[in-house]
Amino acid sequence: MGESVVNVGAPPNSRASMGLENSNWHSELDYDRWVSLPVAGPRPSARYKHGAVVIDEKLYIVGGSRNGRNLSDVQELDLRNLSWSTIKIKTQSQADNIINGGLSEVFPATSGHSTIKWGNRVLLLGGHSKDTSENVTVRFIDLESQVSGVMETTGQIPVARGGQSVTLVGSKVIMFGGEDKHRRLLNDVNVLDLETMIWSVAETMKTPPAPRCDHTAAVHVDRYFLVFGGFSHSTFFNDLHVLDLETLEWSQPQIQGNLVIPRAGHAGVSIDEKWFIVGGGDSKSGALETLVLDMSTLVLSVLTSVERNDPLASEGLTVSSALIDGEQFLVAFGGYNGNYNSEVFVMKPKPKDSKQPKIFKSSAAAAAAASVTAAYALAKSESLDFTAIEHSKTKVDLSVEIGVIKEEKKALESSIAWVKAEKSTLRAKLDEINETHTDLSKELHSVQGQLAAEKSRCANLETQISELQTRLSSMQSIEQKVESLRSQKSAFDHNNSVQKQSSGSWRWMAP
Template sequence: MEVNNWHKELTYDEWVPITISGARPGPRYKHAAAVVDEKLYIAGGSRNGRHLSDVQVFDLRSLTWSSLKLKANVGKEDGDSSQEFLPATSGHSMIRWGEKLLLLGGSSRDSSAELTVRYIDIETCEFGVINTSGNVPVARVGQSATLVGSRVILFGGEDMSRKLLNDVHVLDLESMNWEMIETTQTPPAPRYDHAASIQGERYLLIFGGCSHSVFFNDLHLLDMQTMEWSQPQTQGNLVSPRAGHAGVTIDESWYIVGGGDNRSGCPETLVLDMSKLVWSVLTVVKPKDPLSSEGLSVCSATVDGEKYLLSFGGYNGRYSNEVFVMRPKEKDIVRPKIFQSPAAAAAAASVTSAYALSKSEKLDFMQLDYMNSNSHVNGHSKDDVTDKIEAIKEEKRILELSIAEVRAENSKLGGEIEELNNTHAELSKELQSVQGQLVAERSRCFNLEAKIAELQKLLESMQSVEDEVQALREKNSALDQEIELAATAQRQSSGGVWRWFGGNEK
C-alpha cells in the first residue's frame, strides 16, 4: 500500500488493514477515539484489567503513530506542572470541540461521585479538568455522548456502584452547564456499552447495549424537540443483540461495527439507512477478526475530500492495536422518512388539488378574455368563440370532477389514518404495558440470578464444611482405634504386674 495514495487504492465497502511504519501503541479496548485534521487520536482504554493513561496519534498521511506529550495546565486547580499523564481511564467518551478534545466520564482511580469532564488542547498539548455547573450527572462508564451543534447529549451507562442508567443529560458547551432532561413515553431499558447517533439534528437514536444479564438489539428514538421516546419499526436484515460495538454516521448512513455478547463477537458491519429505517449488512469478517471485537472504536475521516471509516483496538480473545480502514460507497440522500407522515401527505394532496383548481379557473378566464378581445382579429365568428368557451367549460367540469374525487379520496384516507392512529395508540399502550412487564421480569430474573449465585456460594461453603466434618470424623475414628489398641496393650501388660505382686507374697 503506497503511503501517499493508500486511500485511492481501496475498494468500496471492504475493511482493509493499514500497514504501519514504526512502533504501534499498546493493544487495548474501551478507549476513546476522535479524528482531527487527518489525525486519529486515541486516549486511554484498558488491557488485562489495567487502565491506560496515554494519548496516541495516528497520522493518516505518513501512516505512523506518535505519542502526544501532555502537560498539566499550570496554575489551575485541576493539575500541576509535574503531572505529565492523564489519569488512567477506561469506558469514557471523547468529543471534538474546536481545537480541544473533551473526555467525559469513564472509570479511573480518582473517579468522583459526579461525572468529570477533562480536556486536551491539541495545539498546546495542555490538559486539565473543566468545571461544569447545573445538574451534573453521576459518574459513570459505558455511556454514550453525542454532539449536536454546541450541545452534548449524554445517555445511559453504569454508575460506580454498578447501577444501570437510562437517564438523559445535556451539556451546553458554551456555558458548560448541565441540564437533566425529563422525557415522556417509554424509554429504553437501562443499559451501557450501547451506540448512539443523531439524525437531522433532532432525533437521538440508541441501538443495542446490555444490562447485567441481557444483550439488546433494539432501536429507540428520542425526539429532541418534544422529548418523547419511541421505538420505531425497522425493515431489512435482522440484527443480533450486541454490546461494546461502535457506530459512526456519514450523511444518512449509520455504520455499526463489532460488539458481542460475551460468548462471541459480531462479525458483520451493519448500516442503518436513517432516512428509511432499513438495516443492511455491508460486509462480514472472520469470527476472530479484530473487527469482530468488543470495545473497539470507529471514526470517520476526510482525506482529499472523500470520507473513510477508521477502526482501532478491541478485544475478542486477545487485545488488538491494528488500524483498519473502509472506503464507503456514497449513498443517495433522500428526504428523511421520520419527517413524513400519512396525515402530512393527505394535507399536501389537498393543497395541491386546491392549487390546481385555482390555477385552472384563472387560466380559464384568461383564455376567455383573450379570445373575446381577439375574435375580430382572428376572423372567428361569435359562434366559434362560444363553442370554444363551451369546450373549455366542459374541460373545467371534468377537472372539477377529478378534483372532487381526489378530495373524496383524501377524506377517506383521512378517516383511515384516524382509525390507524387510534389503533396505533392502543397498540402503543399495549406495547408499553408489555415492555413494562418485560422490564419487571428482567429485573426479577436478575434478582433470581443473584440469589442463585448466593445459594451456589452457600452450597459450595456447605460442601466445604461437610468435607471438614468428614475429615474430623475419620480422624476421630482413627483416634478411637489408637485408644482401643492402647487399652488392649495396657490390659495385656497389667497381668504381669499382678503376677509380680503374687510372687512377693510367697
C-alpha cells in the same frame, strides 16, 4: 439472521491487507471493504474501551484498558504517512490561559469514557478510573499546547459513569445511559451546553429504553436521537429507540431489513444519513457484521462481514470518520475478542446516491418525522400534525412544504409497498420452512419407531441370551454328574472283573 436486504458492493468476509508500498493508500481502496493499514514504526499498546477521534487527518487514541489495567497515554496516528507518535501531555499548571477552569493534574488512567471533537480540543466525558468522583468529570486535551485539565461544569451534573454514549448536536452534548461505579445501570438523558458548561436533565416522555451501557447512539437532522444495542447485567439488546429532541418523546420504531444479533461494546459513526455500526458481541462471540442504518428510512442492512476472531469482531473497539482529499473514510482501532488488538482498519463507504429521495429533507418534514417513524413502525399511513409543523417552521412557504410532504408521502407509500412485498416473500419462505419441518418431523417419527422396534428386539435377544446362559450352566452340572457316574461305573466294572478272575483260580487249585 435474516438476509432480506443486502447492500451489494462487497462480498462477505471482505477484508484485505495492504502492501507497504501503498503510500497513496486512500486513493486505491475499493468501496465498502475493510483494509488493514500498514502503519510504520512501533504501535501503541493493544487495548479496548478507549477513546478515539479524528481531527485534521490525524487519529487520536486516549486511554483505555488492557489486562485489567487502565491506560493514560495519548497516541496520534498521521493518516497521511501512517506513522504513530506519542503525545506528551502537560498539566494545566504548566501552561496559562488555556481554558477557564481546570485542575493541575496529569490525565488519569481511564477506560469506558467518551471523546468528542470541540474546536481543536478533545473532550473526554465520564469513564472509570481509580479516583472516579461522584459526578461526571469533563476533561480536555488542547492539541495545540498539549495541555490537559478538567473543565468546570455547573447545573444538574449527572452521576459518574462509564460505558455511556455521548453525541454532539451543535454546541450541546447529549449523554445517555451507562453504568455508575456501583454497577447500577442508567437510562437517563443529560445535556451539557458547551458554551455555558451547564448540565441539565432532559425530562423525557413515553417509554424510554431499558437501562443499559456499551450501546451506541447517533443524531439525525439535529432532531432525532437514536440508540442501538447495549446490554444490561443479564440481557444483550438489538433494539432501536428514537428520542425526538423537540418533543422529548421516546419511540421504538421497528427496524426494516436485516435482523441482526444482539450486541454490546460495538462502535458507531454517522456520515450524512448513514449510520455505520461495527463490531461488538454478546460475551460468547463477536459480531461479524458491519451494519449500516439508513436513518431517513430506518432500513438496516449488512454492509460486509469478517471472519471469526477477526479484530473487527471485537468489543470495546472504536470507529471514527476521516475526511481525506474530499472523501470520507471509516477508521477502526483496538478492541478485545479474546486478544487485545492494536491494528488500524479503514473502509471507504460508497457515496450516497443524490437522486435517492430523502424522508427528512425539509424543516416541515423534520417536524413530521414522528409520524414518519410511526408509519415505518406500523406499516401504515398516518395523518401529519400540521400544528407541530407550523410551530417548528419559521417563514416557510406552506404550499412548498405541502408539496415536499406529498413527495415524501409517495416515498413512504413506495417503502410500505416494498415492506408488503418483502413480507410476502418472507411468508413464502416461512411456508417452505414449515413444509420442510413437517417432512423432517415425519422422518423423525419414522426413525423413532424403528429405534423403538430395535430396542424391543434387543430386549428379546438379551432375554434369550440370559435363558441360554442358565441352560448352559445347568448342562455343565449334568455333565459333571455324568462324568461322576462314568467314574463309578468304571470302578464297578473293574471290581467285577477282578472277582471273576479270582473265582476261576480257586476252582483250578481245588483238590
